[in-house]
Amino acid sequence: MDLKFLDFEQPIAELEAKIRELRRVEFDNDINISDALEQLENKSKLLTESIFAELSDWQISQLSRHPGRPYTLDYIDLMFTDFHELHGDRAYADDPAIVCGLARLEGQPVMIIGHQKGRDTKEKIYRNFGMPRPEGYRKALRVMKMAERFGLPIICLIDTPGAYPGIGAEERGQSEAIARNLFEMARLKTPIICTVIGEGGSGGALAIGVGDRLLMLEYSTYSVISPEGCASILWKSAEKSQLAAEAMGITSDRIREQGFLDEMVREPVGGAHRDFQTTAMHLREALLRHLEQLRNEPVEQLLAHRYQRIMNFGAYIEEPGK
Amino acid sequence: MSWFEKLVPSTIRTDGNNKKKGAVPEGLWTKCPNCNAILYNNELERNSSVCPKCNHHMRISARVRLALFLDEQGQEEIGQQIKPTDPLKFKDSKRYKDRISQAQKQTKESDALVVIKGKLKNKDIVAAAFDFSFMGGSMGSVVGERFVRGVNKSLEIGAPFIVFTASGGARMQESLFSLFQMAKTSAALTRLSEAGLPFISCMTDPTMGGVSASLAMLGDINVAEPNALIGFAGPRVIEQTVREKLPEGFQRSEFLQEHGAIDMIIDRREMRDKIAAMLAMLMASRMETKISPNVDEPIILAEAEPLPVVQD
Numbered sequence: 001m002d003l004k005f006l007d008f009e010q011p012i013a014e015l016e017a018k019i020r021e022l023r024r025v026e027f028d029n030d031i032n033i034s035d036a037l038e039q040l041e042n043k044s045k046l047l048t049e050s051i052f053a054e055l056s057d058w059q060i061s062q063l064s065r066h067p068g069r070p071y072t073l074d075y076i077d078l079m080f081t082d083f084h085e086l087h088g089d090r091a092y093a094d095d096p097a098i099v100c101g102l103a104r105l106e107g108q109p110v111m112i113i114g115h116q117k118g119r120d121t122k123e124k125i126y127r128n129f130g131m132p133r134p135e136g137y138r139k140a141l142r143v144m145k146m147a148e149r150f151g152l153p154i155i156c157l158i159d160t161p162g163a164y165p166g167i168g169a170e171e172r173g174q175s176e177a178i179a180r181n182l183f184e185m186a187r188l189k190t191p192i193i194c195t196v197i198g199e200g201g202s203g204g205a206l207a208i209g210v211g212d213r214l215l216m217l218e219y220s221t222y223s224v225i226s227p228e229g230c231a232s233i234l235w236k237s238a239e240k241s242q243l244a245a246e247a248m249g250i251t252s253d254r255i256r257e258q259g260f261l262d263e264m265v266r267e268p269v270g271g272a273h274r275d276f277q278t279t280a281m282h283l284r285e286a287l288l289r290h291l292e293q294l295r296n297e298p299v300e301q302l303l304a305h306r307y308q309r310i311m312n313f314g315a316y317i318e319e320p321g322k
Numbered sequence: 323m324s325w326f327e328k329l330v331p332s333t334i335r336t337d338g339n340n341k342k343k344g345a346v347p348e349g350l351w352t353k354c355p356n357c358n359a360i361l362y363n364n365e366l367e368r369n370s371s372v373c374p375k376c377n378h379h380m381r382i383s384a385r386v387r388l389a390l391f392l393d394e395q396g397q398e399e400i401g402q403q404i405k406p407t408d409p410l411k412f413k414d415s416k417r418y419k420d421r422i423s424q425a426q427k428q429t430k431e432s433d434a435l436v437v438i439k440g441k442l443k444n445k446d447i448v449a450a451a452f453d454f455s456f457m458g459g460s461m462g463s464v465v466g467e468r469f470v471r472g473v474n475k476s477l478e479i480g481a482p483f484i485v486f487t488a489s490g491g492a493r494m495q496e497s498l499f500s501l502f503q504m505a506k507t508s509a510a511l512t513r514l515s516e517a518g519l520p521f522i523s524c525m526t527d528p529t530m531g532g533v534s535a536s537l538a539m540l541g542d543i544n545v546a547e548p549n550a551l552i553g554f555a556g557p558r559v560i561e562q563t564v565r566e567k568l569p570e571g572f573q574r575s576e577f578l579q580e581h582g583a584i585d586m587i588i589d590r591r592e593m594r595d596k597i598a599a600m601l602a603m604l605m606a607s608r609m610e611t612k613i614s615p616n617v618d619e620p621i622i623l624a625e626a627e628p629l630p631v632v633q634d
Contacts, residue, residue, distance in 0.1 A: 165555030165559045174535070175538070179536050179538070179539040183540055186505065187509075203492075206501060224493075224498060234414035247414060250498075260498055313466070313499065314503065315407055316407055318405075
């Protein structure tokens, strides 16, 4: 079993391993089996398409945290030029779980803020698995205010299991740091585009997720609590995560139905982790389109629209006059 | 039941049923969960549900809270016509719909936030209170919308806004609808801030998760009742993550004050006096402009002090 693949991806993994093996045989023995190879490749493509055509919500939830998925720094590398990382909250520390910086998107200067997970064990620990501490959110707020001062649009890339639940994080005011960002982002005088690129984990995600647009990659998720967390509280068993994922409606499809989404950004067949380039191209195209729309809005109108958008969040019944 | 217990004649068996008989009869007495003192209910109520022996602040309902805080006269409820719905048709071991109706029956409230426009020592104020016994005081769409209506009422009448929080956090059964109430309530508070109206956040036991990480921490003045549990992540989650025992008093009001998250701790019995005193000062400059005459008339500088004319 290949650990880089999720369980439902195993048939694809096996077929691909077979193709690689045949290629090796073809090359080493100088024989021509390209017809057979082509057939197998087609089969692999069809298999991937058929598996991905009917993914369950739980499978999508696993894809959204696939260890091979592109992270913020990968997107920065593929979509932006002239990136300069900005470190530190000017008060306590630099939090590597959030990456901030100046960069250009098709020549336009922007401010980028994104959660960052690690690839190998060492980096995972360094990035704290993409779980920010208060200083991460305060760094984000610092650069957002800078972006406001210098008229730069803000691009937020969301990918976190949640804000870090640790002793130090509580001591330094995790709650206040998140709350302050929600408060300030609601009135920041510059366009903000938020995209969930992987895991949108609750308040820790929302703390860089208030803005004028919400985009989600096709196989990303956004939820108030992880399916495992929800299952262990409401079903008293973490094994019911599949049910919890479905009940909460956390996929881009379901969130579009709920009316929160401005755009779902398509991923290549087999998911973003199989083709970083194409995914980045799709996202870049979407970001440019939304930036163009927002740039032309006068600030007063931009803020009024954002406020109305936020006030519309919610589903309730209003009984007629009393 | 063990074989030995079976031998004992049923008349002298001490099982669960008999134990209950020894417990405090319902309705007359309350046992303090902190010091175990048995307290006479009438006396406890007269003491604002604070244990007279150990000063433990017991959890109280939203209605009781607001009744203790506001003047008796001139109360008007806001947003009670806003009622919960079930946007996701959510079902775990129980339907969300059934959980709502059960909570409504138990608490006689329609959701977890009560908002009242009233008076504090004869001054206008809008006060909101969470009801922890309604689904753990969790914040769903109704809580968010009622909060916003309360803020809007404050803006309309130019009065301060105060919230008493008691909540486990966001309401999971509303998923993203509930998460986004954090953004909604926080955004509404920007308007109060820009209008120069004070927002007081009073955190009571417990104030956790999404409520703590939004409206609760955004007070111009953040206060807490003594020994309230306040934090982002629950103590059990933190313990599981860091695999250490949490320090004594962790995430309690006193801990928060020590770490700079709240301005002060206020005893429930002094809440009215202290909040009223502080609000009077915060509202003082506003009151002055209100009562100063001719405030609507344009001030003509030239008349007040003619500019010197320079002649060469």
